[in-house]
Amino acid sequence: MNEFLQQLLNGLALGAIYALIALGYTMVYGVLRFINFAHSDVFMVGAFAAYYISNGLARWLPPESIPGAVIIMLLAMAVCAVLGVVVEKLAYRPLRDRSKLNVLITAIGVSLFLEYSGQLLFGADPKTFRLLPSRNVELGGLVLNSNQLIVFGLTLVLLLALRHIVMKTRIGTAMRAVSFNHQAAALMGINIDSVISFTFALGSALAAAAGILYAMNYPAIEPLMGVMPGLKAFVAAVLGGIGNIPGAAMGGVLLGMVESFVRGSRYSTYADAIAFAILILILLFRPAGLLGKSVVEKV
Amino acid sequence: MSGSVALEVRGLAVRYGVITALQEVSFRIPQGDIVTLIGCNGAGKTTTLRAVSGLLKPSAGSIQFEGSSIAGLPPHELVRRGMAHVPEGRMVFANLSVLENLHMGAYLQRDKAKIREMLEFVYTTFPRLREREKQLAGTLSGGEQQMLAIGRALMSRPRFLMLDEPSLGIAPLLVKTIFEKIVEINRTQGITVLLVEQNANLALEVSRHGYVIETGRVILEGASPVLRQDPQVRAAYLGG
Ligand SMILES: Nc1ncnc2c1ncn2[C@@H]1O[C@H](COP(=O)(O)OP(=O)(O)O)[C@@H](O)[C@H]1O
Ligand SMILES: [Mg+2]
Numbered sequence: 001m002n003e004f005l006q007q008l009l010n011g012l013a014l015g016a017i018y019a020l021i022a023l024g025y026t027m028v029y030g031v032l033r034f035i036n037f038a039h040s041d042v043f044m045v046g047a048f049a050a051y052y053i054s055n056g057l058a059r060w061l062p063p064e065s066i067p068g069a070v071i072i073m074l075l076a077m078a079v080c081a082v083l084g085v086v087v088e089k090l091a092y093r094p095l096r097d098r099s100k101l102n103v104l105i106t107a108i109g110v111s112l113f114l115e116y117s118g119q120l121l122f123g124a125d126p127k128t129f130r131l132l133p134s135r136n137v138e139l140g141g142l143v144l145n146s147n148q149l150i151v152f153g154l155t156l157v158l159l160l161a162l163r164h165i166v167m168k169t170r171i172g173t174a175m176r177a178v179s180f181n182h183q184a185a186a187l188m189g190i191n192i193d194s195v196i197s198f199t200f201a202l203g204s205a206l207a208a209a210a211g212i213l214y215a216m217n218y219p220a221i222e223p224l225m226g227v228m229p230g231l232k233a234f235v236a237a238v239l240g241g242i243g244n245i246p247g248a249a250m251g252g253v254l255l256g257m258v259e260s261f262v263r264g265s266r267y268s269t270y271a272d273a274i275a276f277a278i279l280i281l282i283l284l285f286r287p288a289g290l291l292g293k294s295v296v297e298k299v
Numbered sequence: 300m301s302g303s304v305a306l307e308v309r310g311l312a313v314r315y316g317v318i319t320a321l322q323e324v325s326f327r328i329p330q331g332d333i334v335t336l337i338g339c340n341g342a343g344k345t346t347t348l349r350a351v352s353g354l355l356k357p358s359a360g361s362i363q364f365e366g367s368s369i370a371g372l373p374p375h376e377l378v379r380r381g382m383a384h385v386p387e388g389r390m391v392f393a394n395l396s397v398l399e400n401l402h403m404g405a406y407l408q409r410d411k412a413k414i415r416e417m418l419e420f421v422y423t424t425f426p427r428l429r430e431r432e433k434q435l436a437g438t439l440s441g442g443e444q445q446m447l448a449i450g451r452a453l454m455s456r457p458r459f460l461m462l463d464e465p466s467l468g469i470a471p472l473l474v475k476t477i478f479e480k481i482v483e484i485n486r487t488q489g490i491t492v493l494l495v496e497q498n499a500n501l502a503l504e505v506s507r508h509g510y511v512i513e514t515g516r517v518i519l520e521g522a523s524p525v526l527r528q529d530p531q532v533r534a535a536y537l538g539g
Contacts, residue, residue, distance in 0.1 A: 176395055181392070185392075186353075
């Protein structure tokens with residue numbers, strides 16, 4: 001029983017991180033109808049930004065303290081928000097009216113560019129990431145790591161904040177309007193380019209938070225660290241119904257749980273393969289994903 | 300009533316790739332009038348409106364709105380300048396509630412009191428929208444969606460309103476209501492209206508002046524009562 005709960009908790013923590021990344025894929029898909037494959041590398045840049053900011057500010061910030069961690073995290077999220085906006089502006093915007101395939105290939109190019117720039121700038125060797133001291137908390141026979149608790153708390157806060165932005169604010173409503181139809185949105189006086197920039201900023205900031213949370217729990221960071229989590233978060237976004245925001249969060253948590261249980265079983269070597277097998281199965285029976293609506297793709 | 304010109308289009312041409320959709324469209328809309336653009340399916344009416352509101356880039360010609368050239372300006376800038384366009388097929392945001400749709404119409408308006416005032420005006424004009432306020436726009440009937448599309452356009456407090464086939468796919472009874480409202484909006488708010496229709500009969504009834512467009516050209520124009528008596532118009536558009 002305890003073993004089960006333990007895997008559940010581990011799965012939930014991993015899933016929360018996948019969920020934060022998946023939200024970026026799904027929001028960008030919502031406004032632009034393409035998969036931003038460079039998103040997984042924004043996740044990596046988030047971890048590195050936090051690493052370098054924390055080294056750079058070591059003299060001014062109290063070491064390994066919560067206020068320090070909050071400041072570092074906010075700065076890293078801002079760095080990635082800017083990165084996301086710049087990538088969209090330089091790489092994707094000029095191709096806005098071209099076929100989606102062109103943009104998709106460009107996104108793969110941007111992804112490789114970020115990964116190899118990372119190797120050049122940060123070095124290919126793993127670096128040890130430490131933002132807060134890690135303590136184990138015993139709770140009725142369960143071992144909870146303090147960093148896992150931070151994952152739960154922060155993910156919850158970020159999800160609620162995102163929900164508020166998307167559902168209650170003027171810019172969030174505009175995001176939903178743009179997702180529905182660019183031209184109708186433009187006729188409302190909405191500047192489509194600004195809304196798309198905002199979407200990239202939001203998704204990239206969440207990816208940065210995910211990167212930092214991931215690095216707190218798996219503390220070796222390197223320039224290719226985004227590849228697998230990114231791929232799984234993409235699976236999670238498709239699982240939940242691409243373009244659907246609650247779906248992405250749900251898909252992430254689901255995938256994290258499955259992965260955790262498979263890892264804890266004797267099939268652990270197949271953990272990644274099983275994640276993708278699930279994707280194939282779900283898409284066979286529900287092509288639009290768990291929460292997605294079947295709509296004919298406009299071309 | 301004669302005075303300044305709201306919109307003046309001269310020699311407008313638009314191409315879709317190699318297809319020429321408009322080759323020579325010119326018309327003029329005096330401030331405060333209702334002017335109609337009639338023509339068959341595929342004549343170029345929608346293309347004309349889309350070029351005026353900035354959704355399409357013209358390949359030739361000039362467009363002057365209230366005396367200044369607007370060719371090449373993005374749609375959101377034209378909304379800021381007082382233009383509103385109710386597109387063909389309504390295009391209400393199906394995934395947003397009726398109220399959210401109306402708020403999007405007032406996207407550029409930051410003054411909350413003015414938004415409330417406009418909302419009240421729209422709800423008074425189309426009481427059905429108030430009843431459906433919380434409903435997703437996608438669940439409305441065609442006629443209600445058309446009311447929402449018009450209401451949403453009014454939320455930006457335009458001085459110039461373009462409507463693309465508001466009668467399309469709507470129950471006849473609602474068509475009558477909607478046309479009455481268009482006239483009312485023009486009279487009471489002083490909003491200039493450019494009305495595009497295939498339903499020439501109705502359009503010529505409510506407008507003051509009309510233009511007939513055929514395969515991308517204006518082939519005829521005149522005061523609406525005169526056009527209604529024109530043998531050519533009667534044969535082609537009014538069913539004899
Ligand atoms: N997106 C498009 N791509 C290519 N041709 C188009 C497109 N939209 C309209 N057309 C063509 O342009 C011409 C004018 O169309 P349109 O302006 O929609 O006419 P109307 O609104 O009067 O029915 C038609 O011949 C139509 O086939
Ligand atoms: Mg048309």
